[in-house]
Amino acid sequence: MEEKYIAAIDLGSAFITLTVAKILGEDIQILYHKKKASKGIRNSAVFNPMLASGPIKDIIEDAEKELSIKILQVVVGLPRCDIHLENATATVERANPDESITREEVECLKAVAQDTYPNLDPNKETIYGAIAQSFSDDEQFQMIENDIIGVISKKFDGNFKLFIGKSSYIKTLDKLFKDLGIDIAKKYFTPITQAKAVLTSDEISNGVALLDIGGGTTSVTIYQNNILRYYYSIPFGGKVITSDIQTESFISEKLSENLKLAFGACIPDKLQTLGEKIIQIEGDDFEGFKQIPVKYLSEVISARVRELTEAMMYAIQQSGLADKLRAGLVITGGTANLANIALYIKDLSGYNVRIGFPRKKFSAAGCPGVYEPEASTSVGLLLAAKEDSLSSCLEKAPEPDYDDEDDTEPENDTLFTDKVVAATEQKVAKKKEKKVKKPKENKPGIIQITWDKLTGFVDRMQEDMNDQNV
Numbered sequence: 001m002e003e004k005y006i007a008a009i010d011l012g013s014a015f016i017t018l019t020v021a022k023i024l025g026e027d028i029q030i031l032y033h034k035k036k037a038s039k040g041i042r043n044s045a046v047f048n049p050m051l052a053s054g055p056i057k058d059i060i061e062d063a064e065k066e067l068s069i070k071i072l073q074v075v076v077g078l079p080r081c082d083i084h085l086e087n088a089t090a091t092v093e094r095a096n097p098d099e100s101i102t103r104e105e106v107e108c109l110k111a112v113a114q115d116t117y118p119n120l121d122p123n124k125e126t127i128y129g130a131i132a133q134s135f136s137d138d139e140q141f142q143m144i145e146n147d148i149i150g151v152i153s154k155k156f157d158g159n160f161k162l163f164i165g166k167s168s169y170i171k172t173l174d175k176l177f178k179d180l181g182i183d184i185a186k187k188y189f190t191p192i193t194q195a196k197a198v199l200t201s202d203e204i205s206n207g208v209a210l211l212d213i214g215g216g217t218t219s220v221t222i223y224q225n226n227i228l229r230y231y232y233s234i235p236f237g238g239k240v241i242t243s244d245i246q247t248e249s250f251i252s253e254k255l256s257e258n259l260k261l262a263f264g265a266c267i268p269d270k271l272q273t274l275g276e277k278i279i280q281i282e283g284d285d286f287e288g289f290k291q292i293p294v295k296y297l298s299e300v301i302s303a304r305v306r307e308l309t310e311a312m313m314y315a316i317q318q319s320g321l322a323d324k325l326r327a328g329l330v331i332t333g334g335t336a337n338l339a340n341i342a343l344y345i346k347d348l349s350g351y352n353v354r355i356g357f358p359r360k361k362f363s364a365a366g367c368p369g370v371y372e373p374e375a376s377t378s379v380g381l382l383l384a385a386k387e388d389s390l391s392s393c394l395e396k397a398p399e400p401d402y403d404d405e406d407d408t409e410p411e412n413d414t415l416f417t418d419k420v421v422a423a424t425e426q427k428v429a430k431k432k433e434k435k436v437k438k439p440k441e442n443k444p445g446i447i448q449i450t451w452d453k454l455t456g457f458v459d460r461m462q463e464d465m466n467d468q469n470v
Contacts, residue, residue: 001025004391006021007075013215017033029364033378044081046173046176074177075186094156097152106158113160185391191221201226211333241304259279329349331354
C-alpha cells in the first residue's frame with residue numbers, strides 16, 4: 001500500500017496554518033499542525049505577496065526542521081471573498097446513444113458549461129468551482145448526478161452553479177508560492193472542502209447552512225439534498241470584534257485579541273459569577289493599570305456578533321432556502337470559540353445551532369488545536385486532497401551516514417527515525433506536564449494579570465468558563 005504525505009496551507013486573514021498528514025490507504029495521520037500570525041492577507045485574499053511570504057516561509061521551515069522532511073508542494077485554499085454565484089447550462093448530443101451515460105460524460109458536460117458561460121471576463125474573473133444542480137434527458141427531469149449516470153439516452157442536459165472570483169487573486173497566489181520555490185499541487189474552494197470536515201451526511205441531506213466566521217471573512221454555504229445550493233461571503237469576521245474591543249477599551253490590538261480569546265463571551269446576562277469579575281491589567285503600555293469589566297467586554301462582543309448574525313440571516317433569506325434548513329446552522333472558524341455564541345445565534349435566528357468541530361476521521365497525537373473549529377479549513381483541504389489521490393507533497397530527509405565502526409541501520413524506512421520519534425514524544429509529554437497558573441485574585445472580584453502574560457492564560461480561562469456553563 002502506497003504511503004504518501006500531504007501538506008495543506010490555510011491562508012487566513014488572522015493566521016496562516018500549515019498542516020502535514022501521512023496518508024496510508026484510508027488512514028490519515030496528522031503529523032504537524034501549527035499557525036503563525038499572517039501578513040499581507042486581507043479578507044482571505046493575498047494582497048501583498050512580499051509581506052505574506054515571511055510567515056509562510058517561517059512555518060514551512062519550522063515543519064521541515066521538526067519533521068526532518070522537505071516540502072515540495074502544498075494544497076491551498078482559494079479566497080472566499082468577492083465571489084458571485086451564477087447559473088450555467090449545457091447540452092450534449094451523445095455519439096453512442098445506446099450506451100449508458102458515464103461519469104466522464106458528466107464531467108465533460110460540466111467543462112462545456114464552464115467554457116461556454118457567456119458573461120465571464122477572462123481578464124478580470126475566473127471560475128473557482130462548478131457544482132452540478134440537476135440533469136435531464138429525453139424523458140426525465142431534475143435528476144441528481146448519481147441518477148443520470150447509467151441512463152441510456154440520445155442527449156442529456158445539465159444545470160450548474162458557478163463560483164466566480166477575481167483572477168488577480170489567483171495570479172497573486174501563484175506568484176507568492178513561485179517566489180518561495182514551492183509548487184501548488186491544487187487550489188480548492190474551501191467552502192466545498194470544509195463540508196467534508198465538519199458536516200454529517202444527514203445534515204447535508206436534510207438542509208444545513210455552514211457559517212464559517214473567520215478573521216477577515218464570514219461565509220454562508222447552504223447544502224440541501226446532498227448538493228451545495230448557495231454561497232455568500234461577508235467581508236468581515238472576528239477581527240472586527242478585536243477592533244471593537246481595542247476601540248472601546250483604549251488598549252493595543254494584541255492585548256484586545258488576547259482578551260477576546262481568554263474572556264470573550266456572548267450574552268453577558270448568562271456569565272454567572274464570571275460576569276461580576278473585573279480584569280485588571282498591568283503593563284508598560286500605560287501608567288498604573290487598566291480595569292475592564294468582563295460583563296462590559298461581553299456587551300461589546302455581543303453587539304458585533306448580533307451584526308454578523310443579521311448579515312448571515314440576510315444571506316440565508318436571499319438564498320430562497322430559509323425554510324429548507326431542517327438541520328439548522330453549523331458554526332465553524334476561529335470565532336466559533338466565543339463562549340455562548342451558538343446559544344446567542346440560536347436566540348437571534350430561531351434555528352438549531354451547533355459548533356462545527358472537525359470530525360474525527362483521522363489521528364493526530366501531539367497536534368494540539370487540530371480538533372478545534374479554526375482547523376476545519378485545514379482538515380477539509382487534507383480530506384479533499386486524499387480523495388483526489390494527489391501525489392506526495394514531501395521528500396524524506398537524507399539518511400544519515402554511518403562510519404565503518406558502526407554498521408547499524410535503521411530498523412525500517414519510515415519518515416522518522418526512532419530517535420526523532422522518541423524526542424517528539426518526550427517533547428509532547430513535557431508540554432502536557434506544564435500547568436498554567438490562574439490569574440491571582442488579590443481583591444474580591446478583581447482578576448489581576450500582566451498583559452504580556454495574558455496569552456498563557458487563554459486555554460485555562462476558557463476551560464474555567466466552560467466549567468461554569470457560561
